[in-house]
Amino acid sequence: MANVELGAPTPKSLIETSQLYTLSSQHYVRGVNIPVLTSLRALRVRLGWSQAHAGERANISRQAYAAIESGRSVPSTEVALRLSDAMGVTVEELFQLRETRTPAREVEDAGLGGPPAGRIRLARISGHERAFMLGPGTTHAPTPADGMGERLQGNRMRVRLFPDRPPSPELVVAGCDPAFGLVAERMRRRHGIEILWLKAGSHAALDALARGAVHVAGVHLRDPSSGIYNEPWIRRIVPFPTARIRFAEWEQVLVLEPGNPHRIDDLAQLAGSKLRFLNRAPGTGSRTLIEAVLARAGIPGSTIPGFHETVADGHETVGAAVASGAASAGVAIRAVADARGLSRIPLTREPYDLVIAEHFLELPAVQALLAVLRTPGLQREIESLGGYDASRMGLPA
Numbered sequence: 001m002a003n004v005e006l007g008a009p010t011p012k013s014l015i016e017t018s019q020l021y022t023l024s025s026q027h028y029v030r031g032v033n034i035p036v037l038t039s040l041r042a043l044r045v046r047l048g049w050s051q052a053h054a055g056e057r058a059n060i061s062r063q064a065y066a067a068i069e070s071g072r073s074v075p076s077t078e079v080a081l082r083l084s085d086a087m088g089v090t091v092e093e094l095f096q097l098r099e100t101r102t103p104a105r106e107v108e109d110a111g112l113g114g115p116p117a118g119r120i121r122l123a124r125i126s127g128h129e130r131a132f133m134l135g136p137g138t139t140h141a142p143t144p145a146d147g148m149g150e151r152l153q154g155n156r157m158r159v160r161l162f163p164d165r166p167p168s169p170e171l172v173v174a175g176c177d178p179a180f181g182l183v184a185e186r187m188r189r190r191h192g193i194e195i196l197w198l199k200a201g202s203h204a205a206l207d208a209l210a211r212g213a214v215h216v217a218g219v220h221l222r223d224p225s226s227g228i229y230n231e232p233w234i235r236r237i238v239p240f241p242t243a244r245i246r247f248a249e250w251e252q253v254l255v256l257e258p259g260n261p262h263r264i265d266d267l268a269q270l271a272g273s274k275l276r277f278l279n280r281a282p283g284t285g286s287r288t289l290i291e292a293v294l295a296r297a298g299i300p301g302s303t304i305p306g307f308h309e310t311v312a313d314g315h316e317t318v319g320a321a322v323a324s325g326a327a328s329a330g331v332a333i334r335a336v337a338d339a340r341g342l343s344r345i346p347l348t349r350e351p352y353d354l355v356i357a358e359h360f361l362e363l364p365a366v367q368a369l370l371a372v373l374r375t376p377g378l379q380r381e382i383e384s385l386g387g388y389d390a391s392r393m394g395l396p397a
Contacts, residue, residue, distance in 0.1 A: 037096045037148070040069040042117045043087050043135075057086035088136060093119050096148060107131040107149075109157040110213040112174060112198055114138040119145035120159055123169045123196050126212055126359075131157040132172075132196060140178055140199050140314070169196035170365040174205040175218020176284065177247065177352055178316050179335065179382050183369070186378060191368045199314050203283030206237040209355060215366065217355045218247065220285035224292065230353050230397070241358040244397040245370065249351050251334040251387035252289055253344035255322050260343035264329065267293050267347070271303040275328035278321050281311045285350070286331045293347060334387025349389075353397045370394055 044054050055065035059082060067073040068083075074095065075083065084091045107122065107129055114133030121132045121143060133151070134143050147161035170193050173180065184195040200208065205217035223232035234242055254267050262275060267290070270277050280286040294301055301307040306327070312318045318330035323340045337344040360366050372378060373394030382390040 038069065038071060038094060039115075039117050040083070040087075040094055042115055043089060043094070044069065047087065054083075054086070058082040089118070092145075093135070104158050104160050106152070106156050107159050109133075109151060109155050110208070111155060111211070112138065112200060112204070112208055112213065117150035118148065120147055120149035120157065121169070121196055122146045122159070122161075123172050125172060125215065128212065130213060131159055132198065133157075136313070138199055140197055140316070141181055143196070167194050169194045171216065171363075171369065172196045172198065172214045173216040173218070173354075174198040174200040174208050174214045175216075175352075175354070176201055176205075176220075176286075176314055177218055177250075177333075178314070179248075179385055179388070180218065182378065182381055183372060186372050186375070187365075187368060190372065191365075193365050193368055201281055201284030201287075202233070203237070206233060206355065209242075209357060210238045210240075215356065215360050215363070216369070218352060219355055220250075220350050220352045222285070222288055222292065222350065224288075229351050230355070234355055238355070238357075243356045243358055243361060245354045245356060245373070246392040246395050246397040247352045247354050247373070247390075248382060248393055249349055249389040251349050252286065252331060252347045253334045253337055253387070254347055255318055255330050255332050255337045256343040256345065257322060257325070257328060258341055258343060262328070264345065266297075266345060267304075267329075267331075268297040268299045270305070270329060271299045273305065275305065276310075276326075277304045277306040278310050278312050278318055278327035278330035279307050280318075280331060281313070286315070289348060289350075290331050335385040338386035351397065 044051070051066050051069065052062040055062045058065065058079060060079060068075050080091050080095060084094055087094070108131065110130040110132045112132060115135040119134040121134055123130055123132065131149055132138070133149065134145055144166035145162065146165045147159050149157045149159040151157055171187070173195055176199065180197060184197050187193045187195055198214070202219040202221045205214070206219060208214045209217040219230050219233065221233040222229050226232055230244060234244065254264070256264055264270065264275075280290065291301070310327070312321065312330060315332035315336045318327070318332040319336035319340045319342060321327040322330055322342055331347065334344060356366060379390040379393050382388050382393070
């Protein structure tokens with residue numbers, strides 16, 4: 001299932017080779033001696049694929065794929081494009097010539113997930129440079145990269161920068177709301193400010209804020225003891241003063257196939273059925289909601305097919321999986337269901353807040369963000385997506 005993590009083992013680092021071969025549809029032709037870097041194995045293992053399956057997805061034999069992965073050959077342009085399309089990454093993430101790379105240096109790993117090796121983005125926060133791994137499940141949208149990197153022990157990353165790098169981000173935001181992309185676009189257009197917009201569940205976003213790895217964390221976490229959203233979790237996880245700014249109130253729904261052909265009325269009906277449920281990661285606001293709904297109904301999660309076997313990396317992944325038929329149901333915001341023409345059953349309305357460290361409030365980029373959030377046009381655009389109330393956007397929560 002695309003974008004669904006099934007718990008693959010940690011793969012080895014990038015593979016360097018010393019011989020370049022050209023792959024045709026029938027045979028290999030020996031080329032010149034040019035070192036090449038490939039991350040095929042790292043991505044394949046992360047996806048949980050065998051070499052035979054990877055080759056089948058790219059319409060080549062297992063032997064041809066194995067030769068490319070091991071570094072004994074380099075594919076033709078056509079095969080490289082098929083491989084990148086099958087794995088959901090760019091060709092540059094799969095192959096790179098050593099001679100195009102700058103000398104390696106070590107940078108602190110921001111620790112927000114992603115593959116063990118691949119494209120990276122650099123950002124400076126409180127005077128510390130951090131490397132963010134880009135790849136499946138780490139960003140909401142295609143993100144320009146500063147270079148290639150691989151994770152090392154001790155929270156470090158070895159990086160090699162591209163000769164031509166994009167503008168450095170002035171603001172790093174972690175959260176799960178796909179609508180924040182509209183904010184990032186306005187920040188770039190109106191203020192010339194680049195935002196590194198990272199995909200993270202609420203708990204992971206707060207943890208990153210606590211570690212100084214991001215400027216802003218997006219959260220929607222209900223405290224099971226008090227029933228209060230966000231503030232109890234912020235006090236529990238973040239060790240310094242913060243400002244909590246309302247982004248929007250949104251509607252969480254049970255996302256179902258178009259037309260709801262199985263006549264599902266609530267989440268509990270999935271128990272004991274043959275319908276496959278796509279779950280969310282522990283620590284996310286949606287997973288907290290799912291567990292609360294099942295607890296109130298007295299339904300163990302183990303009775304719902306897929307509950308313990310699948311993990312979607314975000315709201316949009318749930319929508320894509322249900323729309324494609326890879327899953328029968330999942331929990332996401334209403335805007336995702338509406339965008340794909342999917343059926344939906346309301347579950348709850350909840351606040352989605354932006355948590356900002358107080359020591360970042362005077363940063364020009366943060367001040368620009370707060371100003372953009374109070375733009376009436378942006379609020380109307382967010383509400384037009386469906387299920388959002390943005391009337392208090394930009395105000396203290």
